[in-house]
Amino acid sequence: MTSVTVSNKEITSKQLGIMLLALIGLGIAGGIAISNLMAEGHAAYNSSNLGLFWGFPIVIYDYFLLTSTGLAMIASMALIFGGEDFRPIVRRALWLALAGLIGGVAVLMMELGHPLRALWAIPFSFAFSSPLYWKVMAVSFYVISLLILQARMMKADWRMQDLRINAMITLALALGVTAIAGVVYGSQSFRPFWASGDIPVAFIFESLLGGLAFIIFFTYLAYAFNAAAVPDSVKRLFNDRLSGLLALAIFIHLLFVLARMSSGLYGNAEGLQVWQTLATSPLFFAEIFIGLLLPLVLLMYPGTRIRPWAQILASLLVMNALLISRYEYIIGGQLVPLFKGSWAPELLSYAPSPTEWLLLLVAIFLSNAVNAFGEVTLGLGREG
Amino acid sequence: MAKWGMVIDLDTCTGCQACTTACAMENNRLPSENWQDVLFYHEGTYPNVKLMWFPRPCMHCENPSCVSVCPTKATYKDPDGGFVLMDYNKCIGCKYCQVACPYGVRFYVDEKAVVQPDIRGVFPSEAGRQWDPPYKGPQDDPSRGIGIQPHGVVSKCTFCYHKVSKAPKGVADLDEDIPELKEYVPACVRVCAPKARFFGDLDQPNSNVNKMIADKRGVRLKDETGNKPQVYYLSGGATASVPSLRSMSDSDKG
Numbered sequence: 208m209t210s211v212t213v214s215n216k217e218i219t220s221k222q223l224g225i226m227l228l229a230l231i232g233l234g235i236a237g238g239i240a241i242s243n244l245m246a247e248g249h250a251a252y253n254s255s256n257l258g259l260f261w262g263f264p265i266v267i268y269d270y271f272l273l274t275s276t277g278l279a280m281i282a283s284m285a286l287i288f289g290g291e292d293f294r295p296i297v298r299r300a301l302w303l304a305l306a307g308l309i310g311g312v313a314v315l316m317m318e319l320g321h322p323l324r325a326l327w328a329i330p331f332s333f334a335f336s337s338p339l340y341w342k343v344m345a346v347s348f349y350v351i352s353l354l355i356l357q358a359r360m361m362k363a364d365w366r367m368q369d370l371r372i373n374a375m376i377t378l379a380l381a382l383g384v385t386a387i388a389g390v391v392y393g394s395q396s397f398r399p400f401w402a403s404g405d406i407p408v409a410f411i412f413e414s415l416l417g418g419l420a421f422i423i424f425f426t427y428l429a430y431a432f433n434a435a436a437v438p439d440s441v442k443r444l445f446n447d448r449l450s451g452l453l454a455l456a457i458f459i460h461l462l463f464v465l466a467r468m469s470s471g472l473y474g475n476a477e478g479l480q481v482w483q484t485l486a487t488s489p490l491f492f493a494e495i496f497i498g499l500l501l502p503l504v505l506l507m508y509p510g511t512r513i514r515p516w517a518q519i520l521a522s523l524l525v526m527n528a529l530l531i532s533r534y535e536y537i538i539g540g541q542l543v544p545l546f547k548g549s550w551a552p553e554l555l556s557y558a559p560s561p562t563e564w565l566l567l568l569v570a571i572f573l574s575n576a577v578n579a580f581g582e583v584t585l586g587l588g589r590e591g
Numbered sequence: 592m593a594k595w596g597m598v599i600d601l602d603t604c605t606g607c608q609a610c611t612t613a614c615a616m617e618n619n620r621l622p623s624e625n626w627q628d629v630l631f632y633h634e635g636t637y638p639n640v641k642l643m644w645f646p647r648p649c650m651h652c653e654n655p656s657c658v659s660v661c662p663t664k665a666t667y668k669d670p671d672g673g674f675v676l677m678d679y680n681k682c683i684g685c686k687y688c689q690v691a692c693p694y695g696v697r698f699y700v701d702e703k704a705v706v707q708p709d710i711r712g713v714f715p716s717e718a719g720r721q722w723d724p725p726y727k728g729p730q731d732d733p734s735r736g737i738g739i740q741p742h743g744v745v746s747k748c749t750f751c752y753h754k755v756s757k758a759p760k761g762v763a764d765l766d767e768d769i770p771e772l773k774e775y776v777p778a779c780v781r782v783c784a785p786k787a788r789f790f791g792d793l794d795q796p797n798s799n800v801n802k803m804i805a806d807k808r809g810v811r812l813k814d815e816t817g818n819k820p821q822v823y824y825l826s827g828g829a830t831a832s833v834p835s836l837r838s839m840s841d842s843d844k845g
Binding site: 248249250252254255256258260261319320321322324325328329332333334336337338339340343391395396397398541544545546 | 623624647656658659660661662663664665681682683684685686687689690691692693694695698699700701702703704705742743744745812813815816817
């Protein structure tokens with residue numbers, strides 16, 4: 208039988224340490240990245256006019272955005288359906304959703320040609336035909352909704368039933384953001400690698416998967432990976448419900464990936480030939496076998512699913528697999544240039560530049576710093 | 592209202608690239624930012640290899656996907672003339688229009704220079720624009736994507752809006768052989784030595800371009816995308832031709 212051997216004070220000091228580390232990392236990674244961008248401009252990225260227009264920064268942005276909406280979906284569904292078991296993680300999930308989104312949007316802003324102009328040009332353009340317009344509008348309302356929900360839970364005696372309307376709005380917006388993010392790609396009918404009606408649905412399941420992995424990993428991180436310090440209510444939730452849900456989400460995501468791969472390998476449409484390269488790449492094998500199947504086994508086997516190390520490892524592997532998945536989808540859809548491909552059969556080559564890798568670190572460190580700030584100041588683990 | 596369109600006769604085109612050069616000069620484009628390009632490729636395997644080329648401006652589509660996806664309406668369809676234009680003042684550089692254009696005719700040139708030396712370093716600009724060449728066209732209209740381009744925005748062919756839009760109303764064809772109209776002819780059309788390019792109003796049934804499209808069975812590139820280009824190709828099968836889709840066998844890759 209385990210017992211809590213670590214005091215709240217110690218946990219807070221460890222969270223301060225995490226925040227400090229994240230801020231130092233952010234300072235270094237962000238400093239170098241910004242200095243590269245100041246010196247080279249967009250040339251610091253490896254995207255080009257040859258056909259690969261959206262590079263690693265967009266991958267990072269969408270990865271963090273979808274994880275954020277997944278976390279919000281989990282929290283709001285718990286509130287709507289009265290899952291008192293989920294109470295210990297609801298506030299943490301909502302704050303983490305905000306923290307992740309901040310990291311992702313920061314990277315997007317560094318990729319845009321005119322980030323400040325975007326702040327007014329998009330909302331006031333009323334470009335109703337553009338999926339990106341709807342995405343930005345939905346994200347804006349989604350952030351407001353997250354903040355309202357979090358603010359209403361600042362009271363020590365918050366009750367789940369009081370927050371249902373807010374939670375329903377948050378859930379609708381989180382689903383909307385995710386589905387529209389899918390439409391941004393899925394609606395590109397002449398990019399068969401991207402275009403499919405099931406992409407918004409696949410994105411929703413990916414978001415949920417990311418949200419589950421993130422909440423497990425970051426809850427353990429909140430207790431500095433000291434399983435003995437984790438409250439029993441959280442342990443019960445993880446052992447009974449969340450591990451199973453994570454396994455189910457992995458399985459569904461795996462089905463989507465394999466279904467896309469099989470139709471891609473059989474299809475002759477222009478652009479689908481990317482699958483022949485992707486499906487034989489070491490990255491793809493790492494995603495499927497290490498990032499998805501291994502966690503699935505760990506979470507399905509009764510001997511390991513209740514072990515904190517297995518839950519942490521499974522979450523970490525899934526988080527990595529989702530990043531690979533997002534990279535393969537966004538980059539893969541551009542590897543056959545739409546028109547130049549008609550006489551240049553070779554696929555484009557692309558690898559993130561050092562600055563682009565630094566932007567991944569910027570997103571990770573920034574999100575971690577914001578998250579740790581919430582842990583320290585808002586008492587996210589407080590259940591009452 | 593005119594609906595300007597272009598006809599390119601691939602039987603006549605020699606691939607000389609005068610159109611590319613004229614466009615670059617007229618519009619102060621950077622090297623490699625070829626609004627009007629001639630793309631070279633080959634088909635077949637040795638010894639049965641054919642060198643092919645394909646001139647490709649912006650298609651100024653009737654139903655442009657680049658316009659639909661733009662989140663700020665920076666790229667828009669001009670109702671008077673059917674041009675697809677860019678408003679540099681509204682563009683945020685998200686590049687969604689580049690992603691959505693099936694023809695690869697949009698450019699974001701803040702990346703590494705393809706052609707060295709980087710001419711932007713040779714003629715730097717202090718006015719927040721890409722470069723400051725010794726010769727600059729007299730036209731400058733950022734709301735229509737005309738003139739030296741600022742940083743952080745996408746650019747594209749304007750169909751020489753600054754010339755065509757000044758043509759007398761009701762003109763059916765802009766032909767460089769008609770002295771009073773030649774100043775209004777797009778640069779790539781005017782300079783075409785073998786006279787492979789024609790420019791006119793697609794909404795006027797009696798325009799020369801409409802007759803050529805009808806008589807020589809003009810085709811539109813990647814018409815299956817639904818973008819409905821206003822550029823038509825006449826492809827008789829002599830030298831250049833509209834490229835087939837990419838379904839080439841491995842042996843064709845060369």
